[in-house]
Every structure is written in structure tokens, then in C-alpha cells.
Amino acid sequence: MSSYAPTLFFFREDMMAAMMENGHEIIAAAPESEEEWADKFKERNIKYVSIKGIERTSTNPIKDVIGFFSILKSITKEKPEKIFTYQAKTVIYGCIAAKIAGVKKIYALMGGLGSVFRNNKKSFARNIMKIEYNVAFKYCDKVFFQNKDDSKEMLDIGLVKKEQIVMINGSGVNMIKFSEKPIPKEPVFLFIGRIIKDKGVAEYIEAAEIVKEKYSEAKIQIVGYFDTNPTAIKKEEIQPYIDKGIIEYLGSTDDVRPFLERCSVFVLPSYHEGTPKSVLEAMATGRPIITTDAPGCRETVVDGVNGFLVPVKNSKVLAEKMIWMIEHREEAEIMGQKSLEICKEKFDVNKVNEVILKTMEL
Known part of the structure; x- marks a missing residue:
């Protein structure tokens, strides 16, 4: 239910x-x-x-x-x-x-x-x-x-x-449905989630402004829907940043895989999560992760190994880590491989479901 x-x-x-x-x-x-x-x-x-x-x-x-x-x-x-x-x-x-x-x-x-x-x-x-x-x-x-x-x-x-x-280790991720994909050469940052303040959307946009000043060719994308959550952000609030080319809003989708395949780094600056499924799906495709040192989010990243943990509500540090990913492409690709290894070991949906079914005696 x-x-x-x-x-x-x-x-x-x-x-x-x-x-x-x-x-x-x-x-x-x-x-x-x-x-x-x-x-x-x-x-x-x-x-x-x-x-x-x-x-x-x-x-x-x-x-x-x-x-x-x-x-x-x-x-x-x-x-x-x-x-x-x-x-x-x-x-x-x-x-x-x-x-x-x-x-x-x-x-x-x-x-x-x-x-x-x-x-x-x-x-x-x-x-x-x-x-x-x-x-x-x-x-x-x-x-x-x-x-x-x-x-x-x-x-x-x-x-x-x-x-x-x-x-349990989140909701788990289907490692067959979400499989490793080559990381594109161009810097493409991707956020997937509800467009609400608690997901760190405002900080993501602020960081995008900083990144674009130094690397105008970087693509900084958002996929998600506008929610009715108490911390919801309206589309007209982000439209100026879309018009200026600071971010790309790609709409909402029932299948995030094509968007993950086209990104080089996954970003979730959320204030709190259970364990973010969007991050697990990105890890399963072999992407380095930038997320916050916050409840739930910190479960997915070993700082400096498969990505970075940044402070909550800190767009400056977030931008620094995004720029690091652009300037250290080879290291970022190694981080993506580490994401995949961690995902297989810890977040495979079959392992998560095994715990649930055993507990429920099913």
C-alpha cells in the first residue's frame, strides 16, 4: 500500500x-x-x-x-x-x-x-x-x-x-534493467527527482551558474516533475535559468535510462532521503555521484571513492566538485566504476528483496 x-x-x-x-x-x-x-x-x-x-x-x-x-x-x-x-x-x-x-x-x-x-x-x-x-x-x-x-x-x-x-539497503536497483553504459566525453551533469526545495534544486541551479562561468560547454540538466509538496518549486521560478541556458529542463519521464546514458555525472544535492533510488540507478549505470552528506544520501557514496559528499545547502562546494569532475575526467571514470561495484555488492534489488521476504516470512 x-x-x-x-x-x-x-x-x-x-x-x-x-x-x-x-x-x-x-x-x-x-x-x-x-x-x-x-x-x-x-x-x-x-x-x-x-x-x-x-x-x-x-x-x-x-x-x-x-x-x-x-x-x-x-x-x-x-x-x-x-x-x-x-x-x-x-x-x-x-x-x-x-x-x-x-x-x-x-x-x-x-x-x-x-x-x-x-x-x-x-x-x-x-x-x-x-x-x-x-x-x-x-x-x-x-x-x-x-x-x-x-x-x-x-x-x-x-x-x-x-x-x-x-x-535494508534502500529499495535496491534492478541490475539487469539498469546496466553499465559508457560515459560520454562531454561534461553532462544530471539531476533526476521531484522539483522541490528539499531535493536541493535551488543549490543545483546556483552551482550551475558558477560552473557555466568557467565551463560554458557543460550541460547541466534536470529531469523531474513539479510537485505539490510543501517545498515545491514552480516552473516559473526556474524558467529564467532555462532561458539563459544555465540549466536544461528535460521534462518528466517514466524511463530515466536514456537520460542516465547521456550524462557523465549524477548530482543529487538533497537535504534528506530514505536511500535515493535515483542515485542507485545512476550507480548501476556506472556514473560518479555528487550528493550531500545527509541522511540517506551518505549511504550511497564513499567520499572520494565513487564520488563526493558535499554539505547540505552549499552551492559553492557543490560547484567546486562539479568543476573537479570536468577537470579530472579519468579519475571521474574510475569513480563511476567504483559506483557500479558498490551497487552490485550492496544495492542489488534481489539482495534487498531477500531481506524483506525473509522478514515477512514469504
Whole structure:
């Protein structure tokens, strides 16, 4: 269960396939309409049900109550033996509804603590979420975490018990679907992600200005969609930089592989992550990485080995490392090879799914 159908369809396809290979029936649930998604999931032999009312970025309590009862209705109707849920609202309401409906085994995945939880330690919304997580996790058999920073924080504030925690290396990456590709000779930097402040888009653009002053031939690209997240950036805010040729906005896509193939360095200056899947996919194609020394992001890079870790919200250091990549092409290519090695060893989706299925006794 997720609060956004595309992440279920694209990010959890290997996990659901592994479950089915072991003889289990899968039902996928998310807020988006059955008219839009049921046939797509059916092609993968997965039933899809819509849980109406859940809006991942809404702060309307009435909609959340409607969403909770929609989840409860769906779980009561489908009668699953086990439930796996992720993303904040579906974790909270899904786990509580599952307990009420009598589901035998309940599992939650924390893909990241999110902007509401991370950005303001004293906010009213964060305090409400703490209470909600506290209730939801009481009903969980296990809670999967993708990085030690998140698990430690939730443990320290008493929202989860140590014996509930299971660590996994992100969502993993399909090493067949994402395979090594030659690095192009020209300097092409690529960011893939939601266009929100918490992904470090503003710092990326500021760094692009610095890089372009010295190396005008460098291409600095963005692939992603404009979200409704509390830290969302509107297209008109980045349009002047597009018009000046500082960045290239390439739109959104369901298949990032062609963009990864054409880049020489992958950049994600995010403020926090679970473990960024975009970085893992770039690593699988053999790209050096520049990301932040932040929760989740630091799980993917050994500084100076397969890329660089830079301080959060520091466009100057980010630009310095981007320029280093241009001026040290051979070393950058070696870093790309190290990314691939680390990815094979640590982030192969089969290894990640093995932990999940074993924990869930599937």
C-alpha cells in the first residue's frame, strides 16, 4: 500500500514480482483511480484497488479521515493475511486500519522521514505525526528502515522499538534493467527527482551558474516533475535559468535510462532521503555521484571513492566538485566504476528483496 500509485508500479515491481514467484497473491492499493491504474497492474498479474481520500501532501484532516475509512473498507473487503505499507499517510492510517480489520501481520517501510518531520523539529504538524507514528508502529511486527539516521531518530524519540527495526539497503536497483553504459566525453551533469526545495534544486541551479562561468560547454540538466509538496518549486521560478541556458529542463519521464546514458555525472544535492533510488540507478549505470552528506544520501557514496559528499545547502562546494569532475575526467571514470561495484555488492534489488521476504516470512 502506498499513497502514490506510480511508486508502487515502478519502484516496487521487483519486490511484488519476487512475492508472486514464491506463490503469493498481491493486491496493490493507492489513491489513484482504478480506471487509470487497474489495467496496468493487471498486466503484471496484480490486482489494484483505489483507496480514495488519501492525498500525500494535503493537510486537510477531513480528507484524512475519509482516507482512513477508505483504507479500512478496502482491507476489510480484501482480507489480506499480511500488509506492507510505505509513505507517511499510508503507513500511519494503513497500519491502524489493518489492526482494526484483523490483519495477522503488519509491516511498514520508512523510505525517509520527509520534509514535515525533518525541517521543523517544533512544528505542530511534526508533533501530530509523532503521535500518529507512535500509534501506528505499536501495531507493526517489523519496521523497515533504509538508513541508520532515520532509525536512530525514531528510536531515540521512542516511536519504534529496537526489536522492530529491520535495516535494508534502500529499495535496491534492478541490475539487469539498469546496466553499465559508457560515459560520454562531454561534461553532462544530471539531476533526476521531484522539483522541490528539499531535493536541493535551488543549490543545483546556483552551482550551475558558477560552473557555466568557467565551463560554458557543460550541460547541466534536470529531469523531474513539479510537485505539490510543501517545498515545491514552480516552473516559473526556474524558467529564467532555462532561458539563459544555465540549466536544461528535460521534462518528466517514466524511463530515466536514456537520460542516465547521456550524462557523465549524477548530482543529487538533497537535504534528506530514505536511500535515493535515483542515485542507485545512476550507480548501476556506472556514473560518479555528487550528493550531500545527509541522511540517506551518505549511504550511497564513499567520499572520494565513487564520488563526493558535499554539505547540505552549499552551492559553492557543490560547484567546486562539479568543476573537479570536468577537470579530472579519468579519475571521474574510475569513480563511476567504483559506483557500479558498490551497487552490485550492496544495492542489488534481489539482495534487498531477500531481506524483506525473509522478514515477512514469504
